Amino acid sequence: MIYYFSGTGNSEWVARQIAVGTGMNLGNIAQLSNTTAVSFPSQTNGVIGFVFPVHAWGAPEVVLEFTERLQIQESTYRFAVATCGDEAGFALDDFSKKFSLQSAWSIKMPNNYIPMADIDTPEQIRQKIAEARRLIPEICSHIQARNPVWQVHKGSFARLKSRIINPLFRSYALSAKGFYAEDHCTSCGICVKACPMENIELKEGRPVWNDRCVQCMSCIHRCPVRAIQIGNATKKRGRYTFEAFESGNF
Incomplete structure:
Protein backbone atom coordinates (compact mmCIF):
# COMPACT_ATOMS: atom_id res chain seq x y z
CA MET A 1 0.00 0.00 0.00
CA ILE A 2 1.19 3.51 -0.88
CA TYR A 3 -0.29 6.34 1.15
CA TYR A 4 0.05 9.80 -0.33
CA PHE A 5 -0.77 13.41 0.42
CA SER A 6 -0.82 16.03 -2.32
CA GLY A 7 -1.89 19.63 -2.82
CA THR A 8 -1.14 20.64 -6.39
CA GLY A 9 -0.68 17.15 -7.80
CA ASN A 10 3.09 16.59 -7.67
CA SER A 11 3.07 13.94 -4.96
CA GLU A 12 -0.09 12.30 -6.26
CA TRP A 13 1.50 11.87 -9.69
CA VAL A 14 4.67 10.40 -8.17
CA ALA A 15 2.59 8.05 -6.01
CA ARG A 16 0.58 6.88 -9.01
CA GLN A 17 3.71 6.27 -11.07
CA ILE A 18 5.22 4.18 -8.27
CA ALA A 19 1.94 2.28 -7.86
CA VAL A 20 1.96 1.42 -11.57
CA GLY A 21 5.62 0.39 -11.42
CA THR A 22 5.23 -1.83 -8.35
CA GLY A 23 1.65 -3.05 -8.58
CA MET A 24 0.83 -1.52 -5.20
CA ASN A 25 -2.49 0.02 -4.19
CA LEU A 26 -3.01 3.68 -3.33
CA GLY A 27 -4.53 5.39 -0.32
CA ASN A 28 -5.25 9.12 -0.14
CA ILE A 29 -4.17 10.31 3.32
CA ALA A 30 -6.41 13.38 3.25
CA GLN A 31 -9.52 11.35 2.46
CA LEU A 32 -8.67 8.73 5.06
CA SER A 33 -7.88 11.39 7.66
CA ASN A 34 -11.31 12.93 7.11
CA THR A 35 -12.99 9.66 8.12
CA THR A 36 -13.93 8.73 11.67
CA ALA A 37 -11.88 5.52 11.67
CA VAL A 38 -9.60 5.31 14.68
CA SER A 39 -7.00 3.11 13.01
CA PHE A 40 -6.27 1.37 9.72
CA PRO A 41 -5.12 -2.25 9.80
CA SER A 42 -3.16 -2.17 6.57
CA GLN A 43 -3.01 -5.08 4.13
CA THR A 44 0.46 -4.26 2.86
CA ASN A 45 1.73 -7.57 1.44
CA GLY A 46 4.87 -6.81 3.39
CA VAL A 47 5.49 -3.35 1.90
CA ILE A 48 4.16 0.08 2.82
CA GLY A 49 5.14 3.44 1.39
CA PHE A 50 4.45 7.13 1.82
CA VAL A 51 4.66 9.88 -0.78
CA PHE A 52 4.29 13.47 0.37
CA PRO A 53 5.52 17.01 -0.30
CA VAL A 54 8.13 18.65 1.89
CA HIS A 55 6.59 21.55 3.82
CA ALA A 56 9.23 23.96 5.14
CA TRP A 57 11.83 21.16 5.22
CA GLY A 58 9.56 18.79 7.13
CA ALA A 59 6.79 16.28 6.54
CA PRO A 60 3.23 17.69 6.53
CA GLU A 61 1.58 17.46 9.93
CA VAL A 62 -1.38 15.56 8.47
CA VAL A 63 1.00 12.82 7.27
CA LEU A 64 2.72 12.54 10.64
CA GLU A 65 -0.62 12.30 12.41
CA PHE A 66 -1.83 9.64 9.98
CA THR A 67 1.10 7.32 10.74
CA GLU A 68 -0.09 7.10 14.35
CA ARG A 69 -3.34 5.48 13.16
CA LEU A 70 -1.69 2.68 11.20
CA GLN A 71 -1.31 -0.87 12.43
CA ILE A 72 1.78 -2.29 10.71
CA GLN A 73 3.66 -5.53 11.29
CA GLU A 74 7.24 -5.07 12.43
CA SER A 75 8.61 -7.04 9.46
CA THR A 76 7.01 -4.73 6.86
CA TYR A 77 9.39 -3.03 4.43
CA ARG A 78 8.79 0.71 4.79
CA PHE A 79 9.76 3.46 2.38
CA ALA A 80 8.97 7.10 1.75
CA VAL A 81 9.37 9.46 -1.19
CA ALA A 82 9.33 13.20 -0.56
CA THR A 83 8.73 15.70 -3.35
CA CYS A 84 10.37 19.09 -2.98
CA GLY A 85 11.15 22.18 -5.00
CA ASP A 86 14.84 21.66 -4.36
CA GLU A 87 15.93 20.48 -0.89
CA ALA A 88 14.34 18.01 1.52
CA GLY A 89 16.41 18.95 4.55
CA PHE A 90 15.96 16.43 7.36
CA ALA A 91 12.29 15.87 6.47
CA LEU A 92 12.73 12.16 5.80
CA ASP A 93 15.15 11.59 8.68
CA ASP A 94 12.68 13.19 11.08
CA PHE A 95 9.77 11.30 9.53
CA SER A 96 11.68 8.06 10.09
CA LYS A 97 11.94 8.86 13.79
CA LYS A 98 8.15 8.68 13.99
CA PHE A 99 7.66 5.92 11.42
CA SER A 100 10.81 3.86 10.97
CA LEU A 101 11.91 3.59 7.33
CA GLN A 102 14.21 1.20 5.52
CA SER A 103 14.42 3.41 2.42
CA ALA A 104 13.83 7.01 1.41
CA TRP A 105 14.14 9.16 -1.68
CA SER A 106 13.63 12.82 -2.49
CA ILE A 107 12.43 13.89 -5.92
CA LYS A 108 12.61 17.45 -7.19
CA MET A 109 9.27 18.61 -8.54
CA PRO A 110 7.97 22.03 -9.62
CA ASN A 111 7.82 24.62 -6.86
CA ASN A 112 4.36 25.62 -5.66
CA TYR A 113 4.91 27.50 -2.39
CA ILE A 114 4.28 30.93 -3.85
CA PRO A 115 4.08 32.85 -0.55
CA MET A 116 7.87 32.48 -0.51
CA ALA A 117 8.87 32.47 -4.19
CA ASP A 118 7.41 32.41 -7.68
CA ILE A 119 6.75 29.16 -9.52
CA ASP A 120 9.46 27.67 -11.70
CA THR A 121 9.83 28.64 -15.33
CA PRO A 122 8.22 26.31 -17.90
CA GLU A 123 11.67 24.99 -18.81
CA GLN A 124 12.53 24.28 -15.17
CA ILE A 125 9.21 22.48 -14.76
CA ARG A 126 9.86 20.33 -17.82
CA GLN A 127 13.36 19.47 -16.62
CA LYS A 128 12.22 18.50 -13.13
CA ILE A 129 9.40 16.30 -14.39
CA ALA A 130 11.68 14.67 -16.98
CA GLU A 131 14.23 13.85 -14.27
CA ALA A 132 11.46 12.48 -12.04
CA ARG A 133 10.34 10.20 -14.88
CA ARG A 134 13.91 8.91 -15.10
CA LEU A 135 14.25 8.30 -11.36
CA ILE A 136 10.92 6.63 -10.63
CA PRO A 137 11.64 3.30 -12.42
CA GLU A 138 14.86 3.00 -10.39
CA ILE A 139 12.92 3.64 -7.19
CA CYS A 140 10.34 1.03 -8.18
CA SER A 141 13.07 -1.56 -8.76
CA HIS A 142 14.52 -0.95 -5.30
CA ILE A 143 11.08 -1.17 -3.70
CA GLN A 144 10.29 -4.46 -5.43
CA ALA A 145 13.64 -5.87 -4.30
CA ARG A 146 13.11 -4.36 -0.82
CA ASN A 147 16.57 -2.85 -0.92
CA PRO A 148 17.65 -0.49 1.86
CA VAL A 149 18.34 2.79 0.03
CA TRP A 150 18.63 6.37 1.27
CA GLN A 151 18.91 8.87 -1.59
CA VAL A 152 17.85 12.23 -0.22
CA HIS A 153 19.07 15.68 -1.24
CA LYS A 154 19.18 17.47 2.10
CA GLY A 155 20.68 20.69 0.75
CA SER A 156 22.59 23.39 2.56
CA PHE A 157 21.97 24.30 6.21
CA ALA A 158 19.60 21.32 6.43
CA ARG A 159 19.73 21.08 10.21
CA LEU A 160 18.90 24.77 10.61
CA LYS A 161 16.01 24.55 8.16
CA SER A 162 14.44 21.35 9.51
CA ARG A 163 15.15 21.69 13.21
CA ILE A 164 14.63 25.45 13.69
CA ILE A 165 12.71 26.94 10.75
CA ASN A 166 10.27 24.02 10.41
CA PRO A 167 9.10 24.13 14.06
CA LEU A 168 8.61 27.89 13.70
CA PHE A 169 6.61 27.31 10.51
CA ARG A 170 4.41 24.76 12.25
CA SER A 171 3.88 27.03 15.25
CA TYR A 172 3.25 30.35 13.53
CA ALA A 173 2.62 29.91 9.79
CA LEU A 174 0.59 26.71 9.61
Whole structure:
Protein backbone atom coordinates (compact mmCIF):
# COMPACT_ATOMS: atom_id res chain seq x y z
CA MET A 1 0.00 0.00 0.00
CA ILE A 2 1.19 3.51 -0.88
CA TYR A 3 -0.29 6.34 1.15
CA TYR A 4 0.05 9.80 -0.33
CA PHE A 5 -0.77 13.41 0.42
CA SER A 6 -0.82 16.03 -2.32
CA GLY A 7 -1.89 19.63 -2.82
CA THR A 8 -1.14 20.64 -6.39
CA GLY A 9 -0.68 17.15 -7.80
CA ASN A 10 3.09 16.59 -7.67
CA SER A 11 3.07 13.94 -4.96
CA GLU A 12 -0.09 12.30 -6.26
CA TRP A 13 1.50 11.87 -9.69
CA VAL A 14 4.67 10.40 -8.17
CA ALA A 15 2.59 8.05 -6.01
CA ARG A 16 0.58 6.88 -9.01
CA GLN A 17 3.71 6.27 -11.07
CA ILE A 18 5.22 4.18 -8.27
CA ALA A 19 1.94 2.28 -7.86
CA VAL A 20 1.96 1.42 -11.57
CA GLY A 21 5.62 0.39 -11.42
CA THR A 22 5.23 -1.83 -8.35
CA GLY A 23 1.65 -3.05 -8.58
CA MET A 24 0.83 -1.52 -5.20
CA ASN A 25 -2.49 0.02 -4.19
CA LEU A 26 -3.01 3.68 -3.33
CA GLY A 27 -4.53 5.39 -0.32
CA ASN A 28 -5.25 9.12 -0.14
CA ILE A 29 -4.17 10.31 3.32
CA ALA A 30 -6.41 13.38 3.25
CA GLN A 31 -9.52 11.35 2.46
CA LEU A 32 -8.67 8.73 5.06
CA SER A 33 -7.88 11.39 7.66
CA ASN A 34 -11.31 12.93 7.11
CA THR A 35 -12.99 9.66 8.12
CA THR A 36 -13.93 8.73 11.67
CA ALA A 37 -11.88 5.52 11.67
CA VAL A 38 -9.60 5.31 14.68
CA SER A 39 -7.00 3.11 13.01
CA PHE A 40 -6.27 1.37 9.72
CA PRO A 41 -5.12 -2.25 9.80
CA SER A 42 -3.16 -2.17 6.57
CA GLN A 43 -3.01 -5.08 4.13
CA THR A 44 0.46 -4.26 2.86
CA ASN A 45 1.73 -7.57 1.44
CA GLY A 46 4.87 -6.81 3.39
CA VAL A 47 5.49 -3.35 1.90
CA ILE A 48 4.16 0.08 2.82
CA GLY A 49 5.14 3.44 1.39
CA PHE A 50 4.45 7.13 1.82
CA VAL A 51 4.66 9.88 -0.78
CA PHE A 52 4.29 13.47 0.37
CA PRO A 53 5.52 17.01 -0.30
CA VAL A 54 8.13 18.65 1.89
CA HIS A 55 6.59 21.55 3.82
CA ALA A 56 9.23 23.96 5.14
CA TRP A 57 11.83 21.16 5.22
CA GLY A 58 9.56 18.79 7.13
CA ALA A 59 6.79 16.28 6.54
CA PRO A 60 3.23 17.69 6.53
CA GLU A 61 1.58 17.46 9.93
CA VAL A 62 -1.38 15.56 8.47
CA VAL A 63 1.00 12.82 7.27
CA LEU A 64 2.72 12.54 10.64
CA GLU A 65 -0.62 12.30 12.41
CA PHE A 66 -1.83 9.64 9.98
CA THR A 67 1.10 7.32 10.74
CA GLU A 68 -0.09 7.10 14.35
CA ARG A 69 -3.34 5.48 13.16
CA LEU A 70 -1.69 2.68 11.20
CA GLN A 71 -1.31 -0.87 12.43
CA ILE A 72 1.78 -2.29 10.71
CA GLN A 73 3.66 -5.53 11.29
CA GLU A 74 7.24 -5.07 12.43
CA SER A 75 8.61 -7.04 9.46
CA THR A 76 7.01 -4.73 6.86
CA TYR A 77 9.39 -3.03 4.43
CA ARG A 78 8.79 0.71 4.79
CA PHE A 79 9.76 3.46 2.38
CA ALA A 80 8.97 7.10 1.75
CA VAL A 81 9.37 9.46 -1.19
CA ALA A 82 9.33 13.20 -0.56
CA THR A 83 8.73 15.70 -3.35
CA CYS A 84 10.37 19.09 -2.98
CA GLY A 85 11.15 22.18 -5.00
CA ASP A 86 14.84 21.66 -4.36
CA GLU A 87 15.93 20.48 -0.89
CA ALA A 88 14.34 18.01 1.52
CA GLY A 89 16.41 18.95 4.55
CA PHE A 90 15.96 16.43 7.36
CA ALA A 91 12.29 15.87 6.47
CA LEU A 92 12.73 12.16 5.80
CA ASP A 93 15.15 11.59 8.68
CA ASP A 94 12.68 13.19 11.08
CA PHE A 95 9.77 11.30 9.53
CA SER A 96 11.68 8.06 10.09
CA LYS A 97 11.94 8.86 13.79
CA LYS A 98 8.15 8.68 13.99
CA PHE A 99 7.66 5.92 11.42
CA SER A 100 10.81 3.86 10.97
CA LEU A 101 11.91 3.59 7.33
CA GLN A 102 14.21 1.20 5.52
CA SER A 103 14.42 3.41 2.42
CA ALA A 104 13.83 7.01 1.41
CA TRP A 105 14.14 9.16 -1.68
CA SER A 106 13.63 12.82 -2.49
CA ILE A 107 12.43 13.89 -5.92
CA LYS A 108 12.61 17.45 -7.19
CA MET A 109 9.27 18.61 -8.54
CA PRO A 110 7.97 22.03 -9.62
CA ASN A 111 7.82 24.62 -6.86
CA ASN A 112 4.36 25.62 -5.66
CA TYR A 113 4.91 27.50 -2.39
CA ILE A 114 4.28 30.93 -3.85
CA PRO A 115 4.08 32.85 -0.55
CA MET A 116 7.87 32.48 -0.51
CA ALA A 117 8.87 32.47 -4.19
CA ASP A 118 7.41 32.41 -7.68
CA ILE A 119 6.75 29.16 -9.52
CA ASP A 120 9.46 27.67 -11.70
CA THR A 121 9.83 28.64 -15.33
CA PRO A 122 8.22 26.31 -17.90
CA GLU A 123 11.67 24.99 -18.81
CA GLN A 124 12.53 24.28 -15.17
CA ILE A 125 9.21 22.48 -14.76
CA ARG A 126 9.86 20.33 -17.82
CA GLN A 127 13.36 19.47 -16.62
CA LYS A 128 12.22 18.50 -13.13
CA ILE A 129 9.40 16.30 -14.39
CA ALA A 130 11.68 14.67 -16.98
CA GLU A 131 14.23 13.85 -14.27
CA ALA A 132 11.46 12.48 -12.04
CA ARG A 133 10.34 10.20 -14.88
CA ARG A 134 13.91 8.91 -15.10
CA LEU A 135 14.25 8.30 -11.36
CA ILE A 136 10.92 6.63 -10.63
CA PRO A 137 11.64 3.30 -12.42
CA GLU A 138 14.86 3.00 -10.39
CA ILE A 139 12.92 3.64 -7.19
CA CYS A 140 10.34 1.03 -8.18
CA SER A 141 13.07 -1.56 -8.76
CA HIS A 142 14.52 -0.95 -5.30
CA ILE A 143 11.08 -1.17 -3.70
CA GLN A 144 10.29 -4.46 -5.43
CA ALA A 145 13.64 -5.87 -4.30
CA ARG A 146 13.11 -4.36 -0.82
CA ASN A 147 16.57 -2.85 -0.92
CA PRO A 148 17.65 -0.49 1.86
CA VAL A 149 18.34 2.79 0.03
CA TRP A 150 18.63 6.37 1.27
CA GLN A 151 18.91 8.87 -1.59
CA VAL A 152 17.85 12.23 -0.22
CA HIS A 153 19.07 15.68 -1.24
CA LYS A 154 19.18 17.47 2.10
CA GLY A 155 20.68 20.69 0.75
CA SER A 156 22.59 23.39 2.56
CA PHE A 157 21.97 24.30 6.21
CA ALA A 158 19.60 21.32 6.43
CA ARG A 159 19.73 21.08 10.21
CA LEU A 160 18.90 24.77 10.61
CA LYS A 161 16.01 24.55 8.16
CA SER A 162 14.44 21.35 9.51
CA ARG A 163 15.15 21.69 13.21
CA ILE A 164 14.63 25.45 13.69
CA ILE A 165 12.71 26.94 10.75
CA ASN A 166 10.27 24.02 10.41
CA PRO A 167 9.10 24.13 14.06
CA LEU A 168 8.61 27.89 13.70
CA PHE A 169 6.61 27.31 10.51
CA ARG A 170 4.41 24.76 12.25
CA SER A 171 3.88 27.03 15.25
CA TYR A 172 3.25 30.35 13.53
CA ALA A 173 2.62 29.91 9.79
CA LEU A 174 0.59 26.71 9.61
CA SER A 175 -2.83 28.30 9.27
CA ALA A 176 -5.09 29.99 6.75
CA LYS A 177 -4.35 33.41 8.17
CA GLY A 178 -3.74 35.73 5.25
CA PHE A 179 -5.83 33.77 2.73
CA TYR A 180 -8.61 35.77 1.09
CA ALA A 181 -10.57 36.04 -2.15
CA GLU A 182 -10.48 39.22 -4.18
CA ASP A 183 -13.61 40.91 -5.50
CA HIS A 184 -13.48 39.13 -8.86
CA CYS A 185 -14.15 35.77 -7.15
CA THR A 186 -16.97 34.08 -9.11
CA SER A 187 -18.24 31.89 -6.23
CA CYS A 188 -17.58 28.81 -8.37
CA GLY A 189 -16.72 26.65 -5.35
CA ILE A 190 -13.70 24.99 -6.96
CA CYS A 191 -11.57 25.90 -3.95
CA VAL A 192 -14.03 24.10 -1.66
CA LYS A 193 -13.73 20.90 -3.70
CA ALA A 194 -9.96 21.29 -4.15
CA CYS A 195 -9.09 21.53 -0.47
CA PRO A 196 -7.87 18.08 0.64
CA MET A 197 -8.53 18.96 4.28
CA GLU A 198 -12.17 20.00 3.67
CA ASN A 199 -11.22 23.28 5.29
CA ILE A 200 -13.01 25.75 2.98
CA GLU A 201 -16.69 26.61 2.78
CA LEU A 202 -18.65 29.23 0.88
CA LYS A 203 -20.45 31.82 2.97
CA GLU A 204 -22.54 34.36 1.09
CA GLY A 205 -20.78 33.25 -2.06
CA ARG A 206 -17.23 33.79 -0.79
CA PRO A 207 -14.69 31.23 0.43
CA VAL A 208 -14.01 31.09 4.15
CA TRP A 209 -11.05 29.18 5.55
CA ASN A 210 -11.42 27.29 8.80
CA ASP A 211 -8.76 25.96 11.18
CA ARG A 212 -7.44 22.83 9.42
CA CYS A 213 -5.25 24.50 6.78
CA VAL A 214 -1.91 22.77 6.14
CA GLN A 215 -0.77 25.30 3.52
CA CYS A 216 -0.79 22.77 0.68
CA MET A 217 -1.57 25.61 -1.78
CA SER A 218 -4.26 23.61 -3.60
CA CYS A 219 -6.91 26.34 -3.39
CA ILE A 220 -4.73 29.21 -4.55
CA HIS A 221 -3.32 27.30 -7.52
CA ARG A 222 -6.67 25.86 -8.64
CA CYS A 223 -8.72 29.07 -8.57
CA PRO A 224 -9.60 29.56 -12.26
CA VAL A 225 -9.64 33.37 -12.03
CA ARG A 226 -6.69 33.77 -9.63
CA ALA A 227 -8.91 35.46 -7.07
CA ILE A 228 -7.35 33.72 -4.07
CA GLN A 229 -4.35 35.43 -2.54
CA ILE A 230 -2.19 35.15 0.56
CA GLY A 231 -1.43 38.68 1.67
CA ASN A 232 0.14 40.69 -1.12
CA ALA A 233 3.03 38.34 -1.92
CA THR A 234 1.12 36.09 -4.31
CA LYS A 235 -0.59 38.70 -6.48
CA LYS A 236 2.11 38.83 -9.15
CA ARG A 237 3.21 35.21 -8.90
CA GLY A 238 2.24 32.37 -11.18
CA ARG A 239 -0.01 29.40 -10.58
CA TYR A 240 0.81 25.73 -11.12
CA THR A 241 -0.80 22.32 -10.86
CA PHE A 242 0.69 19.14 -12.22
CA GLU A 243 -2.42 18.25 -14.20
CA ALA A 244 -2.61 21.70 -15.83
CA PHE A 245 0.99 21.45 -16.98
CA GLU A 246 0.61 17.85 -18.11
CA SER A 247 -2.52 18.64 -20.12
CA GLY A 248 -0.94 21.65 -21.80
CA ASN A 249 -3.25 24.16 -20.10
CA PHE A 250 -0.42 25.74 -18.13
